[in-house]
Amino acid sequence: MIVRLAVLIVAGGCAEPSGPRLESVTPLAARNGEFVVITGQRLCGSSGDCETAGGEIQFGLELPTLRARIVRYEDTSAEVEVPDLVAVGETSIVVTVNEYSSNEIAFEVLP
Numbered sequence: 001m002i003v004r005l006a007v008l009i010v011a012g013g014c015a016e017p018s019g020p021r022l023e024s025v026t027p028l029a030a031r032n033g034e035f036v037v038i039t040g041q042r043l044c045g046s047s048g049d050c051e052t053a054g055g056e057i058q059f060g061l062e063l064p065t066l067r068a069r070i071v072r073y074e075d076t077s078a079e080v081e082v083p084d085l086v087a088v089g090e091t092s093i094v095v096t097v098n099e100y101s102s103n104e105i106a107f108e109v110l111p
Contacts, residue, residue: 018046019100020055025093029108032084037077038093038105044075045098055097059086059107082109 022040030036038057044050050073057080058065068080078095088111092104 018042020045020095020097020102022093022095022102022105025105025107028106029110030082031110032082032086035071035079035081036107037079038095039077040095040102041076043073043078043095043097045100048075050075053097055095057093057095059083059091059093059109061091 020040020042022038024039026037026039042048044053045055057068057070057078059068059082060066066083066086068083071079071081073079086109088109090106090108093107094104095102
């Protein structure tokens, strides 16, 4: 099974009503290389079919953002690794699936 899922973290993301919706990230802060769990709705797209979902999980406040390595994901949660090159400090997370972006969720990268 090949699954592509990404989270885009950008300022001013455009959430689509039928697109993914983020609810929380646990923990709220982590270091580069550590793992976080993102929860929400429609992370596999409006169909809920995770096998055919196309998307990305990325970190960063402005372009270019950094793509996160996905460890596991389902329609309501995803576990990802905080990319090594994400700048320390406040940022936000956005999930993009099948060309629809989620709302932003606050996150902090620890030193």
